[in-house]
Amino acid sequence: MKISKSIYIKMSIYLMALRSPLIIVSMALYMLTRKEMLQRSILKLLPFILFLLAADIYSIIMGNEFGNIIGQTRDIFLAIVVAVFLIASSEISEDNRTLIYRTLKYCFVYVAIAKIFIIVLSVVVGISVSDIIAWLRDTWNIQMMALGVEDTVLARLQIPLDSAVPFFLYFVTRELIHNENNKSRTLITFTLLLISMILTLSRAFWAETLFMIFAAIFIEAKASKIFKIGLISAFVLAFLIIFTPVGDMLFKVIETRFGDNTNNSVSDSYREWQNRSLYNSFMEMPIFGHGLGYYIPNALRSQTTKYLYESQSLAMLMVLGIVGCAILLLLITFTCLKTIAKESNGVFAFIMPGIFLAMWLFSGSVNPLLFGASGGSILFMTAKFHTLYKRGDS
Numbered sequence: 001m002k003i004s005k006s007i008y009i010k011m012s013i014y015l016m017a018l019r020s021p022l023i024i025v026s027m028a029l030y031m032l033t034r035k036e037m038l039q040r041s042i043l044k045l046l047p048f049i050l051f052l053l054a055a056d057i058y059s060i061i062m063g064n065e066f067g068n069i070i071g072q073t074r075d076i077f078l079a080i081v082v083a084v085f086l087i088a089s090s091e092i093s094e095d096n097r098t099l100i101y102r103t104l105k106y107c108f109v110y111v112a113i114a115k116i117f118i119i120v121l122s123v124v125v126g127i128s129v130s131d132i133i134a135w136l137r138d139t140w141n142i143q144m145m146a147l148g149v150e151d152t153v154l155a156r157l158q159i160p161l162d163s164a165v166p167f168f169l170y171f172v173t174r175e176l177i178h179n180e181n182n183k184s185r186t187l188i189t190f191t192l193l194l195i196s197m198i199l200t201l202s203r204a205f206w207a208e209t210l211f212m213i214f215a216a217i218f219i220e221a222k223a224s225k226i227f228k229i230g231l232i233s234a235f236v237l238a239f240l241i242i243f244t245p246v247g248d249m250l251f252k253v254i255e256t257r258f259g260d261n262t263n264n265s266v267s268d269s270y271r272e273w274q275n276r277s278l279y280n281s282f283m284e285m286p287i288f289g290h291g292l293g294y295y296i297p298n299a300l301r302s303q304t305t306k307y308l309y310e311s312q313s314l315a316m317l318m319v320l321g322i323v324g325c326a327i328l329l330l331l332i333t334f335t336c337l338k339t340i341a342k343e344s345n346g347v348f349a350f351i352m353p354g355i356f357l358a359m360w361l362f363s364g365s366v367n368p369l370l371f372g373a374s375g376g377s378i379l380f381m382t383a384k385f386h387t388l389y390k391r392g393d394s
Contacts, residue, residue, distance in 0.1 A: 005033050006099055009089055013103045016082060016373040017111060017161050023078075023373065027085045040088040047331050048080045055324060059291030068293030072307045072319070075371045076292075076328075082376025087339055087383050101388055104377070105172070108165055109189055112196035115157040119199075122155075129155035156201040163369040164377045166208035167356060169193055171381070171389040173216035177225065178391055204366040208359055219352070271310045271366075274299050278311060282318040289321030301368065312370040313361050332379060333357065339383040349386065356382040 008030035015023040031038045052073050059069045090097035122129045133155070172193060176186050197209045217229055277299035281290065295306040302308055309315040317325055340353055360378050364370030381388060 005030060006096070008033070009096060009099055010103050012082075012085065013100070013107055016377065017107050017159075019160065019373065024081070027081065030089070031085075034092065036092055037088055040091065041084055044084045044088065044335060045080065048077070051327055051331060052077060055292050055320065058288065059293055059319075062291035062294070064291045064293040066293075068295065068307050069291070070293075071305065072292045078373055079371040079375035079379065080332075082373050083335070083379035083383065086377070086380040087335075090384060090387075091339075091342075097384070097387065098390075101171070104168060105189060108161075108168060108196070109192050111159065111161060112192040115196055115199050116192075118157060119155075129157070133157070156199065158200040158202060158205075160369050160372060161374045161377075162196065162200050162202075162205060163363055163367065163374045164381070165193055165197055166205055166212050166363075167359070167378050167381045169197075169209055170212040170216045173213050174220045175389055177217070177220045177229075181392075202367070204363060208363060211359070215352070215355070274301070274309060275311050275314060278309060278314045278318050282314070282321075285321060287321050287323055289317070289319045289324055292319050294319050308368040310367060311365050312368045313365040316364075316370065336379060336383040340385065343384075344386045353382050353385045356385060 008026050011026040012023050012030070015026055031041055056069055056073055060066070086100055090100055118129060118132055121127070122132060169190070172186065172190050176183070176190055179186055194209070197205055200206075217226055221229065277296050281296055284290075293307055299309075300306055301310060307315070307319070316328075320328065336353060336357065337350065340350060356378070360370070360375070360382070363378075364375075369375065
């Protein structure tokens with residue numbers, strides 16, 4: 001039986017959600033089936049490989065723990081490999097581009113449905129969401145964060161892949177505006193992703209989500225449609241708040257993250273203290289940094305992955321220094337801009353992708369999810385901003 005080559009792309013995206021190391025195998029298998037794909041990928045990856053080799057040698061000379069050096073190198077390289085794989089796949093075939101968009105959408109939707117299922121299961125079985133999260137974390141090694149919402153059945157349900165959803169919501173909003181067919185299905189997708197983001201209980205993700213949705217509306221929609229969307233949204237929101245329990249739940253969720261409570265105070269104080277430690281360490285070696293895998297012994301976020309911090313963007317400055325970060329950011333920017341230049345013209349074509357990159361860095365400044373597979377998918381969306389979604393892709 002002949003296996004469709006597209007199955008490797010689908011597998012790679014779903015394995016990305018599961019944080020499985022098999023993602024490398026599935027991507028490699030697809031590259032081996034397409035000679036052109038392999039050539040494109042190697043050419044795009046080569047500058048990053050040389051940079052990371054140089055960074056690793058420097059880090060070893062600095063005396064950093066070898067396991068941590070390899071671990072942080074792997075995280076950065078995985079982000080680049082995922083981005084390059086998806087970019088190259090979409091470049092060699094229009095069918096691939098459509099497949100990637102749809103698969104990403106289904107993947108994010110399945111995650112949202114899984115979160116809703118966990119909450120429903122909690123209510124039906126009578127087990128707290130926190131206990132279910134702990135079981136998933138211990139049994140399946142799924143990285144999830146836990147935080148309850150007082151007087152409700154809700155709790156924080158956040159996985160690393162969630163960091164890419166606000167960016168993808170831009171394209172779903174674009175689809176909602178332009179697509180006249182399957183409007184109800186697109187609206188359901190939009191609603192599920194919105195619920196998924198609310199359940200992260202992440203203030204940064206909320207801000208990014210609102211920004212991306214409003215940016216898509218103002219950029220993609222005509223004035224009359226903007227007015228219509230605003231009117232309908234206001235009516236629906238007012239109805240939900242006044243006549244349904246959704247309003248009370250929504251206010252409690254917001255209060256959980258913005259209210260004056262111990263969890264928020266402790267979290268914010270710890271982040272500020274950690275950022276001061278990172279900045280002081282950066283100032284010790286600002287030019288070339290302390291090297292990959294370096295960590296501050298008395299300011300650890302995790303005992304297992306010591307080089308990860310709440311502000312991963314600042315942590316990268318600490319380990320790579322100004323020179324290393326500038327080179328890495330230039331390589332990433334060049335890869336994205338080169339792809340954008342093939343598909344659109346004019347200075348304005350680079351504005352929103354530039355904002356995507358800035359938002360990616362902002363997201364990494366308040367959580368440890370800068371790189372990895374989720375970071376790679378964000379970089380892919382940045383590079384394919386103008387063509388990731390086209391009418392008829394629903």
